[in-house]
Amino acid sequence: xxxxxxxxxxxxxxxxxxxxxxxxxxxxxxxxxxxxxxxxxxxxxxxxxxxxxxxxxxxxxxxxxxxxxxxxxxxxxxxxxxxxxxxxxxxxxxxxxxxxxxxxxxxxxxxxxxxxxxxxxxxxxxxxxxxxxxxxxxxxxxxxxxxxxxxxxxxxxxxxxxxxxxxxxxxxxxxxxxxxxxxxxxxxxxxxxxxxxxxxxxxxxxxxxxxxxxxxxxxxxxxxxxxxxx
Amino acid sequence: xxxxxxxxxxxxxxxxxxxxxxxxxxxxxxxxxxxxxxxxxxxxxxxxxxxxxxxxxxxxxxxxxxxxxxxxxxxxxxxxxxxxxxxxxxxxxxxxxxxxxxxxxxxxxxxxxxxxxxxxxx
Numbered sequence: 001x002x003x004x005x006x007x008x009x010x011x012x013x014x015x016x017x018x019x020x021x022x023x024x025x026x027x028x029x030x031x032x033x034x035x036x037x038x039x040x041x042x043x044x045x046x047x048x049x050x051x052x053x054x055x056x057x058x059x060x061x062x063x064x065x066x067x068x069x070x071x072x073x074x075x076x077x078x079x080x081x082x083x084x085x086x087x088x089x090x091x092x093x094x095x096x097x098x099x100x101x102x103x104x105x106x107x108x109x110x111x112x113x114x115x116x117x118x119x120x121x122x123x124x125x126x127x128x129x130x131x132x133x134x135x136x137x138x139x140x141x142x143x144x145x146x147x148x149x150x151x152x153x154x155x156x157x158x159x160x161x162x163x164x165x166x167x168x169x170x171x172x173x174x175x176x177x178x179x180x181x182x183x184x185x186x187x188x189x190x191x192x193x194x195x196x197x198x199x200x201x202x203x204x205x206x207x208x209x210x211x212x213x214x215x216x217x218x219x220x221x222x223x224x225x226x227x228x229x230x
Numbered sequence: 231x232x233x234x235x236x237x238x239x240x241x242x243x244x245x246x247x248x249x250x251x252x253x254x255x256x257x258x259x260x261x262x263x264x265x266x267x268x269x270x271x272x273x274x275x276x277x278x279x280x281x282x283x284x285x286x287x288x289x290x291x292x293x294x295x296x297x298x299x300x301x302x303x304x305x306x307x308x309x310x311x312x313x314x315x316x317x318x319x320x321x322x323x324x325x326x327x328x329x330x331x332x333x334x335x336x337x338x339x340x341x342x343x344x345x346x347x348x349x350x351x352x
Contacts, residue, residue, distance in 0.1 A: 019298065050305070067296060075243055114321065131326070136261060162326055179341060183337045
């Protein structure tokens with residue numbers, strides 16, 4: 001059984017999709033913010049490969065068609081960006097300054113805290129892309145010499161955290177303008193935070209998806225400078 | 231067939247992004263080049279929105295499950311992550327809250343200042 005699963009070409013992708021479906025089902029049934037479908041599917045997949053004794057390498061091979069689509073999907077983020085060009089133009093300075101401030105506070109605070117904890121360069125650059133979308137984050141982490149698998153985990157945890165506590169943070173800091181709320185979600189917690197912003201309203205959702213691409217690009221540029229600091 | 235052609239256009243632009251990544255000596259992933267190329271193509275009208283819309287909506291919608299294989303890779307690096315678990319958790323929590331607050335407050339400050347200056351614009 002284990003030999004067969006290790007050599008299967010479709011086992012991994014099936015486990016991923018079943019896990020995600022399970023996550024969506026649980027979220028609907030239990031209505032808990034913490035039960036993010038992505039989080040559930042990751043835990044499900046880890047449990048399945050542990051229980052059936054499937055090597056991560058073999059699992060990854062048979063789930064490759066999913067990761068394969070990550071780059072084209074990121075390219076597609078240009079489409080909502082293009083559709084929201086008018087909102088972007090109307091609030092251009094607020095969007096740009098908000099995301100710029102967010103990106104640099106992200107890079108700066110990661111630098112400061114990495115130095116505080118005495119992390120080495122590898123871990124520092126592994127954490128640098130933590131607030132941007134995984135598709136860009138994986139590539140950036142690789143480019144800078146980080147550990148992409150840890151970067152992915154950090155990005156996913158960041159996203160889920162933003163999704164779960166974002167509303168409370170916005171209330172705590174009196175962030176009320178829909179545009180500002182959207183930018184805060186997208187810049188701090190990328191696509192996973194954006195799914196929450198979409199629930200809050202159209203403007204929030206639109207601005208949040210816009211931030212995914214813009215903060216991703218600004219982080220790529222900023223991180224290539226920040227990588228030299230530690 | 232229309233959907234296949236839409237996918238074809240998206241994959242072709244992704245391929246061009248890959249080519250740029252191979253040629254240019256910058257630390258920018260192929261996906262970002264592709265994103266910029268797609269935006270440029272849409273803005274200049276080289277590609278009409280409806281030529282990529284359906285496939286693009288689908289790809290963006292199914293994006294979250296694409297992260298699963300990479301995240302499961304955590305089991306492969308768990309041993310090297312364990313000693314760093316505490317600092318990494320603290321950094322994630324603190325910086326996420328900070329980034330959210332700074333982004334939102336900055337954007338809101340700019341929006342409200344603009345509103346105060348020329349209320350007729352709003």
